[in-house]
Amino acid sequence: MSVITVEELTVRATDETTLVRDVSLSIEWGETVLLAGPSGSGKTLLGTAIAGLLADQPGLSVTGQRTRDGNVGLLMQNPRRQLVRERVRADVAFGLENQGLEPARIQDRIETWAEELSATGLLDRKIDSLSRGETTLVALLGALVTDPDLMVLDEPLAPLDDRNRRLVIEAIEALQGETALLVAEHDATTLLSSVDRVVLLEAGRIDASGPPREVLQPLNDAGVKLPFATDVALAQGESPDSVPITEE
Amino acid sequence: MIEIRNIGFEFEDGPTVFEDLSVSLESGQTVAVLGANGTGKTTLLRLLAGLIEPTSGEIRVSGEDDPAVGLAPETPADGLFAQSVESEVAFFPTNRGLSVDERVQDALDQLNIEHLAERDPYSLSEGEKRLVTIAAVLSGNPDVVALDEPTSGLDMSGLDRLGDRIKRIKRTVVLVTHDTDFAWRYADSVVVLSDAGLERQGPTEAVLNDPEFGLEAIGLPTPRPVVWARERGVEPAPTTVSEAVSFLEDEP
Incomplete structure (x- = not known):
């Protein structure tokens, strides 16, 4: 299959x-x-x-x-289009919140994947302050946390x-x-x-x-x-x- | 000559992008402004186009009282507004009182996108949108052609057509990119920016083929033909595949 x-x-x-x-x-x-x-x-x-x-x-x-x-997760060609919240951590949590995960598990999942992508330093930034490359990483992170x-x-x-x-x-x-x-x-x-x-x-x-x-x-x-x-x-x-x- | 003198720029609620940047851009040349993401390339282009004002310092363009700067934005959709590609490309020459039909046909033809003329720009792929925004700039025949990441999303055919067009244009072309391959092949000179400001400036060959200059350390790749040539001890480094093949065929 x-x-x-x-x-x-x-x-x-x-x-x-x-x-x-x-x-x-x-x-x-x-x-x-x-x-x-x-x-x-x-x-x-x-x-x-x-x-x-x-x-x-x-x-x-x-x-x-x-x-x-x-x-299936998607990273769009223009990843800015898939970021919907003001701050990175909140945005990355969006998909997991929709899956009904507990807040503590959401944060664990985010921290683990952020470390995997070397993106921990981006978690407390504002979305609008991210460069294009950083935006890509954040959008990728938001998709990957949903496994x-x-x-x-x-x-x-x-x-x-x-x-x-x-x-x-x-x-x-x-x-x-x-x-x-x-x-x-x-x-x-x-x-x-x-x-x-x-x-x-x-x-x-x-x-x-x-x-x-x-x-x-x-x-x-x-x-x-x-x-x-x-x-x-x-x-x-x-x-x-x-x-x-x-x-x- | 475009003289950028001691400019500083900071966003109202954000970081300082430039503190004291001075750069001269030769008229009639193709200049590639290279730098990693977040080094201020787009900001520099927007300053050149007059879309934002420097916090300090000045930008002077010699010989032109009010030079027309045509800017193709980094995100192509930001530059699109018309209902057809043809109308999009006609906007700039119409506003400048140029011969519209001829200019539109020429711009579409040069970038090989005549077949898209009747299409809705928003229905196009990202690469096609990018070619349309570049055609919409070239059709207006501006004094300065400013292109923000023009190669992003383009296939080899699009890259070749864009590069050939830029080579033949009798205008100052400022292209902002992290595509060192494209700069290596088509730019007369380069300006290299890093987080610290101006890193290097000079003729493309002298800067990008300088073994002492570590491009990787500032987030840029060494152009592929330069890597190829260094590994094989080839001098000078080729700019195209056919030059590389000629070199190998001429080897004893």
């Missing part, structure tokens, strides 16, 4: 533009999947649909089936500097294997070598899917950013089986 399955998902805009076309995808327990693709290929829509938040969005018509066997079985992360690294990227990457590495992860990114440089599977989305369709090395050429053809050494080796005509897939 998968954590989640979507079948024949199609998303159309009100002007009948088809944004996601007949996509079927399952995420297994503990699996890390990189959802790659050019701008406008439908990564955010597919990630949001998997998180179960697309059906109610205005201006979209959504058809298809979604079956889930576990809880999701699948975490959908929509372009979590793009707006972050190196220091904050490392924090988020370390958080992703800490979750890998325990929590299933679907990470949408148009830049595969950082995660390529550490994911179980890459799904390439182009113009709303799944164009390729498989272990990283099996989809290197389609990723390159689709304009997904790869490690520089990978780009150079592929341009030299080396086989995808032997090219480096990290920056080093």
